[in-house]
Amino acid sequence: MPVKLSEIGVYAFADVEAKWQAKWLKEETFRAKCDRKLPKYYILEMFPYPSGKIHVGHARNYTVGDIVARYHRAVGFNVLHPIGWDAFGLPAENAALKRGVHPKEWTYYNIRVMRRQMQELGLSYDWRREFATCDERYYGFQQKIFLALYKKGLIYRKRSEVNWDPVDNCVLANEQVIGGCGWRSGAPVEKRMLSQWFLKITAFVEELLNEIDNLTGWPEKVKVMQRNWIGRSEGCSITFKTSKGEDLVVFSTRPDTIFGATFLAISPDHSMARKLAETDSKVANFIKEFKKGSVAQEFLDRQEKTGVYTGVTVDHPFLDRKLPVYVANFVLMNYGTGAIFATPAHDQRDYDFAKKYDLPIERVVASPNENNDELPYLDDGILVNSDFLNGLTVDKAKKAIIQKLCDIGAGKRETFFKLLDWGISRQRYWGCPIPIVHCSKCGIVLLNNEDLPVLLPGDVAFEQPGNPLDRHPIWKHTKCPQCGGGAVRETDTLDTFFDSSWYFLRFCVDDANSSDLLNKDDLASWMSVDQYVGGVEHAILHLLYARFFSKALTECGLANIREPFANLFTQGMVCSVTYRKENGDWLFPEEVRRTISGGYEVIKTGENVIVGNLEKMSKSKKNVVDSDDIVKKYGADTLRLFIVSDTPPDRDFPWSDDGVEGCWRFLNRLWRLFVYAHSCGVGAKRCYGIENLAFENCEKHIHQLRKDFHRTVKNVTDALEEKAMNRVVAYLRDCVNSIYQLVDDIDTHIDAFSIIIRELLKLLAPIVPHICEEAWDMLGFEGLVSNASWPSYEAKYLEISMINLPIQVNGKLRGTIDVAVNMDEEMIFARALAVPTVQNSISGKSVKNKIFIRGKIINFVV
RNA sequence: GCCCGCGUGGCGGAACGGUAGACGCAGCGGACUUAAAAUCCGUUGUUCGGUAGGACGUGUGGGUUCGAAUCCCUCCGCGGGCACCA
Numbered sequence: 001m002p003v004k005l006s007e008i009g010v011y012a013f014a015d016v017e018a019k020w021q022a023k024w025l026k027e028e029t030f031r032a033k034c035d036r037k038l039p040k041y042y043i044l045e046m047f048p049y050p051s052g053k054i055h056v057g058h059a060r061n062y063t064v065g066d067i068v069a070r071y072h073r074a075v076g077f078n079v080l081h082p083i084g085w086d087a088f089g090l091p092a093e094n095a096a097l098k099r100g101v102h103p104k105e106w107t108y109y110n111i112r113v114m115r116r117q118m119q120e121l122g123l124s125y126d127w128r129r130e131f132a133t134c135d136e137r138y139y140g141f142q143q144k145i146f147l148a149l150y151k152k153g154l155i156y157r158k159r160s161e162v163n164w165d166p167v168d169n170c171v172l173a174n175e176q177v178i179g180g181c182g183w184r185s186g187a188p189v190e191k192r193m194l195s196q197w198f199l200k201i202t203a204f205v206e207e208l209l210n211e212i213d214n215l216t217g218w219p220e221k222v223k224v225m226q227r228n229w230i231g232r233s234e235g236c237s238i239t240f241k242t243s244k245g246e247d248l249v250v251f252s253t254r255p256d257t258i259f260g261a262t263f264l265a266i267s268p269d270h271s272m273a274r275k276l277a278e279t280d281s282k283v284a285n286f287i288k289e290f291k292k293g294s295v296a297q298e299f300l301d302r303q304e305k306t307g308v309y310t311g312v313t314v315d316h317p318f319l320d321r322k323l324p325v326y327v328a329n330f331v332l333m334n335y336g337t338g339a340i341f342a343t344p345a346h347d348q349r350d351y352d353f354a355k356k357y358d359l360p361i362e363r364v365v366a367s368p369n370e371n372n373d374e375l376p377y378l379d380d381g382i383l384v385n386s387d388f389l390n391g392l393t394v395d396k397a398k399k400a401i402i403q404k405l406c407d408i409g410a411g412k413r414e415t416f417f418k419l420l421d422w423g424i425s426r427q428r429y430w431g432c433p434i435p436i437v438h439c440s441k442c443g444i445v446l447l448n449n450e451d452l453p454v455l456l457p458g459d460v461a462f463e464q465p466g467n468p469l470d471r472h473p474i475w476k477h478t479k480c481p482q483c484g485g486g487a488v489r490e491t492d493t494l495d496t497f498f499d500s501s502w503y504f505l506r507f508c509v510d511d512a513n514s515s516d517l518l519n520k521d522d523l524a525s526w527m528s529v530d531q532y533v534g535g536v537e538h539a540i541l542h543l544l545y546a547r548f549f550s551k552a553l554t555e556c557g558l559a560n561i562r563e564p565f566a567n568l569f570t571q572g573m574v575c576s577v578t579y580r581k582e583n584g585d586w587l588f589p590e591e592v593r594r595t596i597s598g599g600y601e602v603i604k605t606g607e608n609v610i611v612g613n614l615e616k617m618s619k620s621k622k623n624v625v626d627s628d629d630i631v632k633k634y635g636a637d638t639l640r641l642f643i644v645s646d647t648p649p650d651r652d653f654p655w656s657d658d659g660v661e662g663c664w665r666f667l668n669r670l671w672r673l674f675v676y677a678h679s680c681g682v683g684a685k686r687c688y689g690i691e692n693l694a695f696e697n698c699e700k701h702i703h704q705l706r707k708d709f710h711r712t713v714k715n716v717t718d719a720l721e722e723k724a725m726n727r728v729v730a731y732l733r734d735c736v737n738s739i740y741q742l743v744d745d746i747d748t749h750i751d752a753f754s755i756i757i758r759e760l761l762k763l764l765a766p767i768v769p770h771i772c773e774e775a776w777d778m779l780g781f782e783g784l785v786s787n788a789s790w791p792s793y794e795a796k797y798l799e800i801s802m803i804n805l806p807i808q809v810n811g812k813l814r815g816t817i818d819v820a821v822n823m824d825e826e827m828i829f830a831r832a833l834a835v836p837t838v839q840n841s842i843s844g845k846s847v848k849n850k851i852f853i854r855g856k857i858i859n860f861v862v
Numbered sequence: 863g864c865c866c867g868c869g870u871g872g873c874g875g876a877a878c879g880g881u882a883g884a885c886g887c888a889g890c891g892g893a894c895u896u897a898a899a900a901u902c903c904g905u906u907g908u909u910c911g912g913u914a915g916g917a918c919g920u921g922u923g924g925g926u927u928c929g930a931a932u933c934c935c936u937c938c939g940c941g942g943g944c945a946c947c948a
Contacts, residue, residue, distance in 0.1 A: 005901085005902090006894085006900095006901060006902075010900085220866080220867090221866065221867070221942085221943085224865070224866060224943080225865095225866085225943060225944080228865070228866095228943075228944060229943095229944085231944090231947060233947070233948080235948080250948080251948065252948060253947095253948065254948075265948090305946080329946085330946045330948090331946085331948080332946075332947065332948085334947090335947045335948075336947075336948060337948095339948095340948045341948085342948085343948095347948070348863085348946090349946055349948080350948085352946095416947080416948090417947095418947055536942090536943095539943085540943090645874085645885090645886070645887095646874045646875060646885085646886060646887080647874060647875070648875080651868095651874095651875095652941090653874090654873085654874065656873085656874085656887075656888095658887055658888070659874080659886080659887060661887090662886065662887055662888095663886090665900090665901095666886090668900090668901095669901095672901090726874085726875070726876090726885085726886095727875095727876075727884095727885085729885075729886085730875090730876075730884065730885035730886075731884095731885080732885095733885055733886070734884075734885060737885090740902095804881080805881090806880075806881040807881090808880085808881085808928085808929070810928080810929085811880095811927090811928065811929040811930095812929090813881055815881095816881065836914095837914095837915075840915090848928095849928060850928090851880095851928045851929075853880065856880050857880045857881080857929080859880085859928050859929060860928090861928050861929095
């Protein structure tokens with residue numbers, strides 16, 4: 001007997017979701033197949049750092065990927081959808097310091113918690129491939145990679161100035177320095193000279209830059225950021241002779257302005273500056289001040305140009321002019337040659353400096369606009385006061401001057417990049433040990449492959465700040481593999497970005513027991529990643545490093561990959577409201593309540609609360625929503641649905657509790673439909689194959705439903721291909737609405753409803769898989785909806801025979817007529833003209849032109 | 863400063879150059895209920911009008927077009943990235 005729609009109870013998600021999650025795990029439903037004949041699809045979300053909790057920002061990332069994975073399975077791909085843990089890193093050590101837990105214990109505990117949370121989200125991962133970068137097998141193999149890169153000359157050791165965090169006692173990457181302070185400690189970063197290991201990312205700089213053009217599946221935004229980061233500039237180097245008889249090499253992208261050069265400037269870090277400082281106290285003082293100043297942020301903000309004259313001059317290569325050499329704070333040592341020639345008339349910085357120190361300014365490029373005599377002049381123009389360059393355009397002058405400099409042996413064409421080699425040493429315990437020993441006799445010695453892995457010692461003490469490996473009583477003392485004498489291990493560990501630069505390759509390898517984590521056959525069958533999903537915050541770092549690694553490993557013969565990620569999707573951030581006290585303290589949402597007057601107050605104290613903007617969820621702002629809380633209250637399907645509803649996945653997502661409620665209601669609406677249909681006899685027994693979706697001999701309204709359904713299949717499929725999940729949800733809701741319109745007739749159309757609901761479940765399953773499995777099972781369909789194939793639509797059902805045709809007069813809508821699409825043109829015009837509102841707006845005027853686009857519009861021009 | 867991206871109802875957002883506002887959230891009205899919740903039905907850009915039907919409307923100003931949210935130019939605003947890169 002059919003139940004009453006209104007009497008169907010609330011959907012009991014908790015048991016349902018647990019049941020299907022267990023089944024998927026047990027049956028390994030989402031295990032990638034080893035069949036290489038099947039078309040493959042590798043979908044990957046950026047793996048998380050095991051911080052301890054999955055928040056809704058994570059959930060968004062993984063849900064988007066999961067929908068893509070489930071959809072591709074349904075359309076027939078052999079899908080690889082793995083997950084793992086970016087598990088080394090400082091937070092584990094800080095937790096150890098704070099709570100006395102071992103970093104390893106803390107990390108693996110967090111992984112267990114987060115794995116459970118992920119499984120409770122119904123994410124369709126191949127869990128057999130899961131690993132953490134702190135697993136011995138992984139980092140042990142990584143040490144082999146280190147050796148291979150070293151042997152290829154892609155790793156080197158260099159003494160250089162690095163960012164040093166005096167509180168955390170370790171080196172920071174440039175990107176971890178925010179506003180001159182450590183991102184974690186907040187302490188002003190110091191500069192320190194240290195011997196560090198570097199990866200020679202610059203060896204592939206041209207390739208990394210040029211191949212960006214081929215990354216057609218990447219967002220333009222990310223490509224632009226990478227191009228800027230690499231920062232290629234073409235120009236030439238010029239060698240000047242100093243009054244002391246030395247060579248001073250400068251780099252310029254504007255060699256055409258050489259005749260306007262009035263001084264030279266070198267970086268305080270330039271070797272010549274250091275040398276001069278030994279004898280010149282003014283230079284020495286300036287360098288000292290510079291070092292001090294470079295730490296303070298306000299100094300950078302002011303961007304005030306300062307310098308000191310060295311007493312040294314150089315000869316201008318073409319003029320009888322001596323150019324003074326300054327040490328100047330605005331010249332960077334790590335770009336170009338650390339020295340420039342300055343043409344104040346055509347460079348803002350040179351101009352500022354010249355004004356301050358009263359140096360000559362000589363114009364050599366004339367503006368095409370004769371009235372423009374403003375300086376500095378930075379645009380294109382015609383060369384003047386420049387001897388043999390006079391009359392040339394900037395472009396031509398550049399070529400001419402470079403040629404001339406080459407001819408006289410004073411310069412050469414050169415290209416410089418902003419990209420610098422990647423410092424990978426970290427003075428931390430919780431990272432991958434570097435497989436190197438320092439031998440007093442042999443110097444730096446690589447370990448042999450047989451000596452690997454170098455395992456992290458478990459018995460470390462964290463009471464003191466600094467690197468516990470360095471203080472460990474025995475760990476670092478070892479034998480030199482070359483001479484057998486006493487040696488000391490490298491106690492620095494690798495930057496965790498090293499770990500995450502090849503994890504996507506390790507996922508490809510199927511055999512858990514293989515010692516080769518970069519098995520070539522496996523790599524060949526799965527790489528490249530067909531779809532990578534992650535936050536835009538990795539636009540440069542991780543994504544550039546991973547690209548570099550692919551090339552470097554290929555160079556070493558360990559892989560054969562040009563570009564690792566064929567398509568990249570960057571999802572937006574999840575944002576939520578913030579609450580603060582008037583003194584600026586952040587408040588948790590549960591600490592505040594609405595007042596009668598419509599404002600907010602602190603529940604405990606009644607203090608006034610300032611409601612802030614939607615901001616990116618962060619612990620410090622106390623506006624993070626924990627995925628567990630939502631899953632417990634509404635279930636995973638509701639969270640999954642909500643997180644992809646409404647907002648396109650590449651935009652920032654405004655979290656709202658009301659929105660969650662709305663999705664929960666929709667899920668119940670679905671549930672009632674399935675239960676009701678089931679009680680009416682809808683189900684597998686009334687389906688006779690896909691061809692029945694045609695059901696030719698049916699009543700008109702069911703005819704319409706069929707058309708709506710085919711339209712839905714097309715719309716949903718197209719939107720999924722574009723990753724417009726918000727539109728997918730809209731089309732599905734629309735479809736459910738039109739089914740509800742006919743639900744009273746369900747008894748007389750059991751067959752039609754059976755087929756439509758079966759196909760609808762397939763469309764819904766990628767987004768809300770649990771409820772779909774349950775309904776699929778309840779209605780008696782075979783197997784799992786997760787294994788069902790994607791519905792197809794027929795073009796003939798998308799055709800429209802009747803249309804509500806809009807009629808415009810002078811481009812303004814004046815009415816519509818219902819006509820057959822193929823109706824005779826003259827007939828349509830006649831019908832259109834007969835519409836009273838159309839007549840009114842023509843009202844006696846003569847029709848000058850008639851536009852008719854069949855199936856679209858009529859426009860009368862009067 | 864430079865380089866991107868974006869401006870559509872109260873809100874999230876739809877819209878191959880062709881009926882702007884699909885779908886949802888919030889709101890309003892109604893049915894059911896002793897009542898509430900849930901559910902179902904209707905309604906909701908602004909404005910004039912009793913209705914019919916108008917006027918206005920996609921940040922601003924212009925242009926192209928029979929027709930512009932959509933294409934081109936100007937300006938304004940917001941967001942992001944880079945930032946002494948020679």
